[in-house]
Amino acid sequence: MTARLVRRLLASVLVLVIVCAVTFLIFFAVPGKPAELIAGKYASQETLALIEHRLGLDQPLPLQFARFLTHAARGDWGFSYVSQQPVLGTILVAFPKTLSLTFGAMVVWLVIGIPIGVLSALKPGSAWDRLAMVSALVGISMPPYWLGLILLRVFADQLGWFPLGDYVEIARGGVLGWAHHLVLPWATLAALYAGWYARMTRAQMLDVARLDFVRTARAKGLGQVAVVWRHILRNALLPLVTMLGMDVAYLFGGAVLTESVFGIPGVGGLAWRAIRMRDLPMVMGTVLFAACFIVLANLIVDLVYSALDPRISAEG
Amino acid sequence: MSLAPPASALAAPLERETAPHRSELGAIARRLAADRWAVAGLLFLTLLTLLAWSAPWFVPHVLHASAFRLGMMDHIQIAGRTVEVVSADGVPVGPTRAYPLGADLIGRDVLARMIYGARISLLVSALGTLLAVFLGALAGLLTGFYRGAVDTALSRFVDAMMAIPILLLAIALASVLRQGSLWTVILILGLVNWTYLARIIRGEVLALREKEFIEAARAVGAGDARILLRHLLPNLLGPLLVFTTLSLAGNILLESALSFLGVGIRPPAPSWGNMIEEGMAFYRVAWWITLFPGLAILLTVVSLNLVGDGLRDALTPGTHDRSRP
Numbered sequence: 001m002t003a004r005l006v007r008r009l010l011a012s013v014l015v016l017v018i019v020c021a022v023t024f025l026i027f028f029a030v031p032g033k034p035a036e037l038i039a040g041k042y043a044s045q046e047t048l049a050l051i052e053h054r055l056g057l058d059q060p061l062p063l064q065f066a067r068f069l070t071h072a073a074r075g076d077w078g079f080s081y082v083s084q085q086p087v088l089g090t091i092l093v094a095f096p097k098t099l100s101l102t103f104g105a106m107v108v109w110l111v112i113g114i115p116i117g118v119l120s121a122l123k124p125g126s127a128w129d130r131l132a133m134v135s136a137l138v139g140i141s142m143p144p145y146w147l148g149l150i151l152l153r154v155f156a157d158q159l160g161w162f163p164l165g166d167y168v169e170i171a172r173g174g175v176l177g178w179a180h181h182l183v184l185p186w187a188t189l190a191a192l193y194a195g196w197y198a199r200m201t202r203a204q205m206l207d208v209a210r211l212d213f214v215r216t217a218r219a220k221g222l223g224q225v226a227v228v229w230r231h232i233l234r235n236a237l238l239p240l241v242t243m244l245g246m247d248v249a250y251l252f253g254g255a256v257l258t259e260s261v262f263g264i265p266g267v268g269g270l271a272w273r274a275i276r277m278r279d280l281p282m283v284m285g286t287v288l289f290a291a292c293f294i295v296l297a298n299l300i301v302d303l304v305y306s307a308l309d310p311r312i313s314a315e316g
Numbered sequence: 317m318s319l320a321p322p323a324s325a326l327a328a329p330l331e332r333e334t335a336p337h338r339s340e341l342g343a344i345a346r347r348l349a350a351d352r353w354a355v356a357g358l359l360f361l362t363l364l365t366l367l368a369w370s371a372p373w374f375v376p377h378v379l380h381a382s383a384f385r386l387g388m389m390d391h392i393q394i395a396g397r398t399v400e401v402v403s404a405d406g407v408p409v410g411p412t413r414a415y416p417l418g419a420d421l422i423g424r425d426v427l428a429r430m431i432y433g434a435r436i437s438l439l440v441s442a443l444g445t446l447l448a449v450f451l452g453a454l455a456g457l458l459t460g461f462y463r464g465a466v467d468t469a470l471s472r473f474v475d476a477m478m479a480i481p482i483l484l485l486a487i488a489l490a491s492v493l494r495q496g497s498l499w500t501v502i503l504i505l506g507l508v509n510w511t512y513l514a515r516i517i518r519g520e521v522l523a524l525r526e527k528e529f530i531e532a533a534r535a536v537g538a539g540d541a542r543i544l545l546r547h548l549l550p551n552l553l554g555p556l557l558v559f560t561t562l563s564l565a566g567n568i569l570l571e572s573a574l575s576f577l578g579v580g581i582r583p584p585a586p587s588w589g590n591m592i593e594e595g596m597a598f599y600r601v602a603w604w605i606t607l608f609p610g611l612a613i614l615l616t617v618v619s620l621n622l623v624g625d626g627l628r629d630a631l632t633p634g635t636h637d638r639s640r641p
Contacts, residue, residue, distance in 0.1 A: 011472070011475075014472055015472060015475045015476045015479055016476075016479070018472060018473060018475075018476035019476045019479050019480055022476060022477070022480070023480070023488065026488050026489065026492050027488070027492070137618055137621055137622070138614065138618060140621065141565065141569075141614055141617035141618040141621055142610075142613075142614050142617075143569055143572055143573065143576070143589075143592070143610055143613050143614070145573065145576055145592070146592055146606065146610035146613070146614075149592070149596060149599055149606055149610075150607070150610075152599075153599050153600065153603060157600055250481060253481045253484070254481070254484075256481075256483050256484070256487070256577070257483070257573055257576070257577075260577070271484050271487075272484075272487060272577070275484070275487050275488050275491050276487075276491060278491070283488065286484070287480055287481075287484060287488075290479075290480070290481050290484065291476075291479040291480055294478070294479040294481075295475075295479050298475075298479075
């Protein structure tokens with residue numbers, strides 16, 4: 001187990017290094033020099049050379065990359081070319097907004113998606129099941145930014161129930177003000193995932209319901225409620241826990257579309273602007289930040305599974 | 317935001333011993349034909365493709381062009397009154413007989429632009445998907461078959477690609493590659509999407525390569541290339557087909573998202589995504605510019621998902637009604 005843990009940890013670090021390398025390479029293929037971004041288009045050659053020298057951009061690529069990695073590992077993620085602010089600090093300021101969006105949406109999609117899936121699985125083929133699965137299908141097929149615009153138009157603009165975008169911190173607007181501003185973004189982000197979770201819950205429950213131990217449980221005289229709650233649901237939800245971990249980790253990297261429609265200053269918007277401005281340190285920072293969560297979630301899922309199922313660790 | 321379906325949704329195991337025989341293909345087709353939802357999806361997609369393909373023959377270019385270009389200000393008749401296509405305040409007409417889905421801000425017909433947008437959106441997504449399928453199948457076959465160092469290196473690379481949020485990767489590529497070209501968008505869709513498939517195919521190959529028929533092929537002297545192409549690939553057609561359909565749905569969404577963000581298809585070329593972006597700032601006065609292209613995306617993606625789900629069920633009889641209406 002310890003050997004496996006060490007091996008998996010090393011593999012995760014390797015994956016993060018490759019992520020950095022890929023991002024690094026993509027951005028060094030960009031025409032136009034970062035120094036121009038700082039000094040402006042009309043700066044003299046001497047100024048540009050000076051800036052490049054100070055940022056280490058005149059050194060060979062492998063050396064720059066090695067320097068980036070050693071600094072990043074020590075928690076020094078550099079400074080934004082555009083705002084001149086520390087990258088990690090800027091990301092950490094944006095992160096609570098992304099967290100607010102993600103966790104709120106998660107509650108919404110779990111509360112909507114899982115009961116719908118359970119009810120559908122109890123009566124497969126019924127009118128309710130059909131309606132629920134059509135709704136789920138629509139949910140997963142909708143462009144999220146478009147749904148956001150429609151919700152804004154109907155609930156903010158026409159009915160006036162919610163504000164037109166913007167983000168209010170708890171410290172400024174209180175919990176109610178904060179939530180009031182986030183209801184529409186939550187609904188937008190949750191629609192997609194609620195659809196997936198409803199479909200997955202239903203499929204998992206139908207799969208588990210076919211297994212022998214469920215038949216045994218029924219045969220020994222357990223009632224429908226006990227069979228569904230204690231036997232089917234508990235086993236069907238396990239894969240969903242994995243899915244939830246991965247999805248939430250993914251969203252920690254920012255929801256670019258939802259954030260941009262509602263003007264939420266989260267990590268996704270930060271990454272999006274950084275890429276557009278070719279602000280390399282900020283791009284590296286936001287991509288690495290997002291990748292860390294995904295790699296960590298993968299690692300946890302992997303270790304938990306191997307702890308639960310000894311066959312997996314035997315395979316290596 | 318993850319636009320691609322969760323890996324678990326695609327990874328439904330397709331257990332199969334050997335390549336489908338002709339009679340089995342017939343059975344698969346029959347099962348698919350019995351699935352009313354999948355047939356409806358297929359029908360919609362066929363109609364849409366025909367409509368998009370034949371657009372130049374029956375969608376008059378006059379409607380596609382701007383009213384301004386036709387003489388500064390166009391007028392149409394609504395209920396006996398003469399109305400400007402774009403009012404003096406800059407508000408275009410909504411859905412009327414002359415403009416079934418309304419006009420956009422410079423007086424172009426939204427329906428005509430949507431049909432031309434379908435041409436671009438469908439073509440770009442389809443070619444991007446084909447590229448992803450090619451790359452993913454190749455990587456999956458090689459890593460699963462050869463294992464060893466090739467497997468380790470490529471699998472780590474796939475892990476790394478999957479650790480970068482798909483939309484960020486796409487935006488990053490878009491800002492580096494030559495912008496405004498259809499081929500750029502196709503390349504991006506292909507490059508960000510192949511990793512899921514590589515994983516699925518690798519898993520399938522790992523299971524298949526231990527089977528007796530591979531051993532038998534080896535025993536009669538088949539080389540690696542022959543085993544890969546003639547024995548493994550035909551057995552992977554099921555997962556490939558399902559992945560292609562579902563990832564086409566994902567790519568329609570991704571292309572529209574990129575165009576919406578301004579890094580995909582560039583105006584003046586119409587794409588469903590950039591039409592929504594163009595109308596976004598004015599959705600309060602001219603809702604039709606954003607509403608209808610979004611509906612087109614929704615219907616197309618729903619249809620593709622229906623067909624993909626139907627295919628998966630038809631290929632794995634016995635485990636039907638997985639997650640469909």
